[in-house]
Amino acid sequence: MHQAVPEASNPGADMAPHHPTHFRSILFDEAETFTDLDARQMPEFFLDLNLDQVVESITARREEYNLKLFFYTPLSHIETINYRQEILRDFENAALVGHIRSFAEELRSMHSRLAQADKLYYRYQKEAWFLDAVDLYCRAVTRLTHNLASTELRSRGFRAFREFLTAYTRSREFVALLAETQKLKADLSAVRYCLQVEGKRIRVDRYNPEPDYGAEVLETFEKFKQAAAKNYRFDFSSGPDMNHVEAAVLDLVAQLYPEIFSALDEFCDRHRGYLDSTIATFDREVQFYIAFLEYVKLFKNAGLPFCYPTVTDGSKEVYGQDVFDVALADRLIRTNKTVVTNDFRLRDPERVFVVTGPNQGGKTTFARTFGQLHYLASIGCLVPGKEARLFLFDGLYTHFEREEDIQNLSGKLEDDLRRIHAIMERATTNSILIMNESFLSTTLSDALFLSMEVMKQITERGMLCVSVTFLDELASFSESTVSMVSTVDPRDPALRTFKIVRRPADGLAYAAAIADKYGLTYKNVKERIAS
Numbered sequence: 001m002h003q004a005v006p007e008a009s010n011p012g013a014d015m016a017p018h019h020p021t022h023f024r025s026i027l028f029d030e031a032e033t034f035t036d037l038d039a040r041q042m043p044e045f046f047l048d049l050n051l052d053q054v055v056e057s058i059t060a061r062r063e064e065y066n067l068k069l070f071f072y073t074p075l076s077h078i079e080t081i082n083y084r085q086e087i088l089r090d091f092e093n094a095a096l097v098g099h100i101r102s103f104a105e106e107l108r109s110m111h112s113r114l115a116q117a118d119k120l121y122y123r124y125q126k127e128a129w130f131l132d133a134v135d136l137y138c139r140a141v142t143r144l145t146h147n148l149a150s151t152e153l154r155s156r157g158f159r160a161f162r163e164f165l166t167a168y169t170r171s172r173e174f175v176a177l178l179a180e181t182q183k184l185k186a187d188l189s190a191v192r193y194c195l196q197v198e199g200k201r202i203r204v205d206r207y208n209p210e211p212d213y214g215a216e217v218l219e220t221f222e223k224f225k226q227a228a229a230k231n232y233r234f235d236f237s238s239g240p241d242m243n244h245v246e247a248a249v250l251d252l253v254a255q256l257y258p259e260i261f262s263a264l265d266e267f268c269d270r271h272r273g274y275l276d277s278t279i280a281t282f283d284r285e286v287q288f289y290i291a292f293l294e295y296v297k298l299f300k301n302a303g304l305p306f307c308y309p310t311v312t313d314g315s316k317e318v319y320g321q322d323v324f325d326v327a328l329a330d331r332l333i334r335t336n337k338t339v340v341t342n343d344f345r346l347r348d349p350e351r352v353f354v355v356t357g358p359n360q361g362g363k364t365t366f367a368r369t370f371g372q373l374h375y376l377a378s379i380g381c382l383v384p385g386k387e388a389r390l391f392l393f394d395g396l397y398t399h400f401e402r403e404e405d406i407q408n409l410s411g412k413l414e415d416d417l418r419r420i421h422a423i424m425e426r427a428t429t430n431s432i433l434i435m436n437e438s439f440l441s442t443t444l445s446d447a448l449f450l451s452m453e454v455m456k457q458i459t460e461r462g463m464l465c466v467s468v469t470f471l472d473e474l475a476s477f478s479e480s481t482v483s484m485v486s487t488v489d490p491r492d493p494a495l496r497t498f499k500i501v502r503r504p505a506d507g508l509a510y511a512a513a514i515a516d517k518y519g520l521t522y523k524n525v526k527e528r529i530a531s
Helices: 051-059 078-090 094-119 123-149 156-169 172-189 213-224 244-256 258-270 277-301 326-334 363-378 412-426 444-461 472-476 509-517 522-530
Strands: 193-198 201-206 310-312 319-323 342-345 352-356 387-391 395-400 431-436 464-468 481-489 492-502
Touching: 051 277, 051 326, 051 363, 078 156, 078 277, 078 310, 094 123, 094 277, 123 156, 123 172, 123 244, 123 258, 156 172, 156 277, 172 258, 193 244, 201 244, 244 258, 277 326, 319 363, 326 363, 342 363, 342 492, 352 363, 352 444, 352 472, 363 387, 363 395, 363 431, 363 464, 363 481, 363 492, 395 412, 412 444, 431 444, 444 464, 444 472, 472 481, 492 522
Parallel strands: 310 387, 352 464, 352 481, 395 431, 431 464
Antiparallel strands: 193 201, 319 342, 319 387, 481 492
16 A cells, blocks of 8 residues: 655655656556556447446546546456545545646646647747646646645545655656756746838847837827827737748747757757656546546435445345436436435345336336446446445346347347347356346247246356346246335326335236237226227
């Protein structure tokens, strides 16, 4: 574990030759190793669980950081999850959030100047923009080091980064870069010259102090002033590009001050790689937390809770209190609609939730919620709900009903079977499976047979599973299965409460599915009678 830097430190004292303090990442501790992070693709189950919508909302307006890759990468160690949760707790300090935001804005401005420098044509103008970028970098790093030194930090990640920054800003390389940048900026700011324009000829000379006759004339005629005079002043273009005349003048100015402009040339050549890779990585990775916490704030402002889940890789006794589908809640709160929360709990030897009940009653939403909670927990994030204990899986799989594809000649049932077969070949005892109305395309007897066979494999492996189904028989498959039922308003069966409660299946799930399929639900019949 990295030790914290003393709060009172002098970055200029005892200048070190290098900055050897090791800091790897604000996202990954030593336990996690990823060699293909930049090649990560969106996991297959994202679409079924609507996690693609969640990540899209979180990363919006931060495209330059390419944050989606981090959200596509579940962690495999509890220690790394704790590492991220510690950092999120540090971010509860508003002062720290402000420091990180300011640093990010300064580095964004730095990158903007570098990008502009690449677009420019004239050498000295390109070099001036590069110098400004380096100056911004030095000031941003120095300011962040100072701010973190006076901020209480508890997480291993931030304390290690603070230690790294302190060592880096005291290193010979950075101290020399800072001093050289400041001197060069001061020297360039001191450059003064005069222009003598004669027709199409321009003469450039060093500036020699001369009386300002313009000021004397204005003072003399001030007593004759009667009314505001029309302003004939001309504003020069403020765009970044120089024209050829301005560039020619600058070249002549460079000849008048050869030492300063030679120093500028050498500075730009020697410091092309000035940006420290660790700081650049931190600047990108820390946006993962900022973006996620901004997203969470939308829900908290609407009165919806988020919590730090307890994550285990041993016990499968999981639970959640007042949990909800975050993708659905996002849409509902934007239209001022109510979000219904639910609870769940599994106690040994329970492993499987079998969810039955009327259609459009929140069953699929409950299944998505279970998957979303476990995935968000696996990337070290807060989860939607008041309290949660979740399992760190080695694989998360979904088997949702698919629309029939006319390009697929194998047929819908065969496609369902191929997909579940591929899942069961990869899944282990530590995997999680979310099934949503599988095998709807076949007869009741065949669907029951196939579902029983799949359930047998699930329970034998001891996998965690949520199965949304119209087959009530699955709810009492074994002691490892738990029956959950979506409820309706007892005064009006057509009204859904969207509450999923733990109770035995009522035997009406399949009948309700058939009635819905053929337009014979209570609502359908009532509307027909009324018409």
